[in-house]
Amino acid sequence: DQQVKQNSPSLSVQEGRISILNCDYTNSMFDYFLWYKKYPAEGPTFLISISSIKDKNEDGRFTVFLNKSAKHLSLHIVPSQPGDSAVYFCAASAKTGNQFYFGTGTSLTVIP
Amino acid sequence: NAGVMQNPRHLVRRRGQEARLRCSPMKGHSHVYWYRQLPEEGLKFMVYLQKENIIDESGMPKERFSAEFPKEGPSILRIQQVVRGDSAAYFCASSPGSVNSNQPQHFGDGTRLSIL
Numbered sequence: 001d002q003q004v005k006q007n008s009p010s011l012s013v014q015e016g017r018i019s020i021l022n023c024d025y026t027n028s029m030f031d032y033f034l035w036y037k038k039y040p041a042e043g044p045t046f047l048i049s050i051s052s053i054k055d056k057n058e059d060g061r062f063t064v065f066l067n068k069s070a071k072h073l074s075l076h077i078v079p080s081q082p083g084d085s086a087v088y089f090c091a092a093s094a095k096t097g098n099q100f101y102f103g104t105g106t107s108l109t110v111i112p
Numbered sequence: 113n114a115g116v117m118q119n120p121r122h123l124v125r126r127r128g129q130e131a132r133l134r135c136s137p138m139k140g141h142s143h144v145y146w147y148r149q150l151p152e153e154g155l156k157f158m159v160y161l162q163k164e165n166i167i168d169e170s171g172m173p174k175e176r177f178s179a180e181f182p183k184e185g186p187s188i189l190r191i192q193q194v195v196r197g198d199s200a201a202y203f204c205a206s207s208p209g210s211v212n213s214n215q216p217q218h219f220g221d222g223t224r225l226s227i228l
Contacts, residue, residue: 006154032214043116043203043219044155051214089154095212098168099145104154 003027004092006103014111019077021106023090026071030092030101035064035075038087038105047088048075080110116141116206117186118220125194126228133189133223137206144187145217146172146179147203155203160211161187167210191225199227 005024013019021035031052036044050057050064050073057064063076077084087105117136125131137144142163147155157171161181172179176194181187191198201224205217 034216036219041221043118043205043221046216046218049214049216093211098160098211099157099171100211100217101157102147102155 002104003030004090004101004103006088006090006106008106009104010107010109012109012111013080015082016079019075019080019084019108019110021075021077021088021090021108023073023075023103024071025073025092025101027092027094027101028071029094029096031095032093033064033066033073034091034100035062036089036091036102037084038089044089077108080108082110082112084108085110116204116218116220118202118204118223120223121221122224122226124226124228127195128193131191131194131198131225133191133202133204133225134186135189135204135206135220136186137204138208138218141206141208141218143207143210144181145205145207146187146189147205149201149203149222151200158189162210194225194227196227199225201225 034049035047038044066073087107089105090103091100093100144161146158159172159179160168176192178190201222203222205219207217209215
């Protein structure tokens with residue numbers, strides 16, 4: 001039962017443009033959401049998070065948007081850089097739970 | 113290096129042998145999580161431990177797999193009598209607080225287990 005879904009396995013964007021990565025979830029109890037970036041042969045690196053009391057959180061070039069009614073979150077990267085090319089995972093957790101649930105990842109390629 | 117340390121980075125075992133994967137959490141972190149990633153798949157939760165206690169092992173197979181996080185030393189994920197299907201990347205993550213503290217987990221670089 002995949003409670004966190006990333007329906008786009010891959011995405012290609014020109015350098016300098018905006019990258020938008022999407023994530024949907026099914027569990028209405030989720031109240032904390034995160035994005036991780038992963039390079040090959042390395043572990044995921046924490047990028048940015050958002051609590052369900054907010055609908056937007058920004059950190060430099062990265063902004064996460066949360067739409068609770070649609071059970072949808074997105075990560076915007078602007079401007080995109082070649083070094084952003086990696087696999088991006090979204091994750092979610094609930095205060096009542098003991099684990100984070102991860103999506104299957106979206107592979108972003110930023111074309112120079 | 114104050115990050116999550118996993119060793120070995122690569123481990124090769126023959127079918128039927130035992131595999132031991134070690135994880136030292138970040139300094140100050142007492143919560144450890146193990147995940148498995150199969151090729152072309154996402155991260156699957158296996159087990160969540162706090163010092164000397166297993167909090168949630170709902171993602172771990174009931175047989176052949178065990179985990180511990182002793183008072184002293186690293187957390188250990190142990191796989192007995194390995195089979196080809198155990199080949200995967202195993203990641204460990206740690207956090208200073210529990211899942212419901214709204215703090216991110218930080219990951220190690222994983223152990224790539226290959227079963228011959």
